[in-house]
Amino acid sequence: xxxxxxxxxxxxxxxxxxxxxxxxxxxxxxxxxxxxxxxxxxxxxxxxxxxxxxxxxxxxxxxxxxxxxxxxxxxxxxxxxxxxxxxxxxxxxxxxxxxxxxxxxxxxxxxxxxxxxxxxxxxxxxxxxxxxxxxxxxxxxxxxxxxxxxxxxxxxxxxxxxxxxxxxxxxxxxxxxxxxx
Numbered sequence: 133x134x135x136x137x138x139x140x141x142x143x144x145x146x147x148x149x150x151x152x153x154x155x156x157x158x159x160x161x162x163x164x165x166x167x168x169x170x171x172x173x174x175x176x177x178x179x180x181x182x183x184x185x186x187x188x189x190x191x192x193x194x195x196x197x198x199x200x201x202x203x204x205x206x207x208x209x210x211x212x213x214x215x216x217x218x219x220x221x222x223x224x225x226x227x228x229x230x231x232x233x234x235x236x237x238x239x240x241x242x243x244x245x246x247x248x249x250x251x252x253x254x255x256x257x258x259x260x261x262x263x264x265x266x267x268x269x270x271x272x273x274x275x276x277x278x279x280x281x282x283x284x285x286x287x288x289x290x291x292x293x294x295x296x297x298x299x300x301x302x303x304x305x306x307x308x309x310x311x312x313x
Contacts, residue, residue: 149290153283156200156226158188160275160282163199163223165216168206170233170265177268187275196222201278202255203271207235208248220255228258228282230274233265240264 166174177184178192193199196219208216220227231251234240237260239249251257258281261274286294 157279157282162201170205182268205232
């Protein structure tokens with residue numbers, strides 16, 4: 133005999149966090165940052181065969197001021213790194229990043245001084261997408277997984293507590309397993 137049974141038909145119960153999460157995930161606008169062959173696969177995800185517009189992402193804009201998702205597709209050179217960071221800084225909060233392809237994730241086969249060995253050295257990455265180049269289906273899968281993360285993002289004080297817990301968990305993971313006495 134819960135509250136749901138006493139309400140008349142047509143009423144739904146939810147929280148503000150769930151409504152905001154649904155709105156954020158349903159209207160995510162990506163800022164494209166296609167740098168190499170992965171960008172071709174990213175473009176094909178917007179085409180009629182894969183239709184990324186099904187997920188509320190039909191506007192692939194070139195302006196960071198209206199975007200809340202950055203898809204870094206391809207290798208990032210040392211000269212391009214400051215530009216990438218500047219575009220990320222111009223995006224409004226909240227913002228998310230997908231590193232598309234092995235070059236964006238870890239530098240790929242380009243292990244030299246000219247290529248950044250992972251875009252996570254420049255911007256925080258929320259989703260890593262492996263492959264060389266990754267297929268459009270893989271990008272759609274990463275978008276769906278990111279939508280789940282966005283849907284369950286906390287707000288306000290709950291968000292600050294979630295961030296603190298995540299940082300503490302990551303610190304514990306990076307500490308050495310054996311004490312040096």
